[in-house]
């Protein structure tokens with residue numbers, strides 16, 4: 001038994017040279033491109049902007065994503081279903097640009113098991129970190145072109161139509177590669193639904 | 198080996214909104230958070246261990262041609278779950294200011310010198326007993342613009358994954374007896390004193406190396422409990 005967990009503190013403004021060091025001489029170990037040469041499925045891009053309560057882009061945020069492979073399997077011991085040899089880890093990390101934009105290249109996840117044996121619609125788990133955030137926030141990315149959304153048990157926890165829409169990425173027209181837009185509004189009009197996990 | 202993640206454990210964290218820390222004002226949600234059941238998407242999470250680090254990642258004093266200026270220190274400890282069981286083979290990423298209180302980050306405008314021999318970024322992985330250890334320079338305090346004459350107590354930033362997405366933690370390690378504690382809203386955003394003190398390392402003579410470096414011990418407890426707790430042994 002312990003006394004309790006170690007509390008969270010803000011990631012602060014100066015994490016980039018360690019956590020997202022593309023512009024520094026630190027070796028980069030995580031990236032915003034989750035794809036591997038052997039991964040099948042549908043290759044997609046997920047792009048968006050992180051905005052504060054004034055609607056201003058947040059230039060010092062970091063987004064992490066966690067997802068299943070196209071067959072809906074997680075690269076983790078708690079998922080005991082057999083996996084292919086794609087080397088797909090399912091984790092990505094991206095900093096925001098000065099105007100708050102982020103972008104990931106990945107594959108569309110499959111459906112994963114949910115509560116009471118009901119499948120969940122394809123989704124990506126998202127964590128948001130930034131200066132001014134004392135702990136990270138959890139949200140989820142769903143995809144507007146998935147009919148399974150209608151029966152998803154987590155989306156069903158958000159009955160308000162307008163709020164639920166903040167969890168659903170829009171497919172952008174006219175992009176060479178299938179691209180979804182998912183903005184993250186920390187506060188105010190159109191505030192993203194965040195979860196207590 | 199299934200872990201459960203009691204929600205009340207997370208009450209140790211600060212609130213998303215803390216008046217004393219000005220930048221929280223426009224960066225916290227005002228709608229209530231939606232309670233998320235812990236599905237397979239939450240009880241899994243990125244698994245990164247020994248394959249991703251290199252030996253030099255754990256010694257921040259050896260990353261350049263010369264030696265950095267400042268007090269050499271050894272930071273070590275254990276990563277544990279809430280039951281006190283070790284979290285083995287888990288990645289820690291650390292970053293910090295140099296001895297003068299200056300970060301390498303381009304946005305840091307504090308007029309204190311950069312040290313060409315110090316970047317201040319490190320990585321280390323816990324062993325089978327959850328232990329980690331890295332060598333660095335004691336960071337300096339630095340000013341920030343939160344309020345008049347605002348200074349951050351000396352600290353090292355830590356980022357950990359642990360066994361699942363729910364155990365993810367970004368925190369800061371402080372040094373014992375720092376005179377800036379009463380004035381720092383980030384430190385005091387953790388309102389429970391016992392929880393706050395879990396962010397403070399302790400000086401340790403056993404890990405101090407004679408003629409070389411002071412040792413500080415910082416144990417980290419991540420969310421997660423055993424789903425099927427074993428019977429507690431009774432002495433009486």
Ligand SMILES: [Fe+2]
Nearest residue numbers: 012014352354
């Ligand atoms: Fe800092």
